[in-house]
Amino acid sequence: MPQRTRIKALAFDVFGTVVDWRSGIARGAGPVLARLGRSDIDPHAFADGWRRRYQPALEEVRSGRRPFVILDTLHREALEDLLRHHAIDPATLDEDTLVDLIHAWHRLDPWPDSVDGLTRLKTRYPIVTLSNGNIALMLDMARRAHLPWDAILGAEVSRIYKPLPESYLATARMLAVEPAELCLVAAHHSDLAAARAAGLQTAYVDRPLEYGGRPAPDADDGQDWEFSVDSLTRLADELCR
Template identity: 50%
Template sequence: MNKSAQPVHAKILAFDVFGTVVDWHSSIVREVQALRPAVDGKAFALAWRAGYRPAMARVMSGELGWTRIDDLHRLILDSILPQFGLDDFSEADRQHLNTAWHRLDPWPDVVAGLTRLKSRYTICTLSNGNIGLLTNMAKRAGLPWDCVLSAEVFHAYKPDPATYLGVAKVFDLAPAQVMLVAAHQDDLAAARECGLQTAYIERPAEFGAARPKDVSPDPANTWHAKDFLALADQLDC
């Protein structure tokens, strides 16, 4: 915890989702191997995720108009299938696999941790995922959000300031009364630039056990926690 960075009591905890709340890597491995067991599911998951930022950049640059993440995921999927010998996938298989992002499993601490945090704070998503995706994910995984906010609401992807400041506007609060909870330091840095408090969550296995992340603390964050249960302990929930 960086005590000097917390002059105001936060009222809203806004959560990044992919990697912070849900284990996208293991979930995508499971989904692709259910369709084609011989495929290197780990490499496939990493390749699909690697296309995420370049695809968003096409929208942010104006090359593409506003595009939901579901549709960006499909563009990336179609582009990588031939690399894995899967260009024979039927349209039905492609549609099913593309919605794998709706079926991502939460990390083991998440549901219990969110339930505790919800007892004291309003909890919502702040994800580049679209509303339908996030809602289906929450329904399947039992994620107890008070509100689902998405880049789709603001027609801007993180790290555009419109997303972070948009949460404060939705709840008619000052930015300092909102805390972004995320497992990505770049996301948190952008939120701090907008005046939000920040909590870093360690997810060392986000990219799989073979590619552990550096989860070293950054003193610029208001809080640093191993997982949601540890954050709930720190926030007296």
């Protein structure tokens, strides 16, 4: 077996890997939907719809057809689209309510093992975000949830969205490490596959509750990742021994 390159830094996907976006968004959306008299809409389905809806907008930016805009902006557009889909005119919500709902993405809870796992991993490796989330979003989330990042990197810093190869390569470059010295930690096979294609090492974290127990869209795309664990504390067991 060939010797693995020594890992010098860990970059983390965040939504789904470190925090539970579905429960957090449902928690934020529930009371708003209730105030609108729309308790018929399941807040968890609303969260799923929101997450799904900004993928086409991300693709517009990735393709270069649209200049870079931050995720908060794409979240807002996707929310307005989702509201219209449910026959709710976004203009009937006041601006504070809209912004507060968009900021539900800033207030997501970590999975139970995340803070302990990150704290232990940080003793050995620099730990940075490599998320499509913007800086203010990641910073608000980290302060609220006590995520001890060494740096917030990712889309807004490199002005490019995953899974384009340059998003991974720019992060390695900013950390002054070779791509093979950087390990992406993610719950999504698609993200890991793109990172591997760019030359990074890969650590898969199984998060069976990300979609409320239903399989992830890319559940069948697994590969033989360098690491495969079911929590960040287990990753710390493997990487910090």
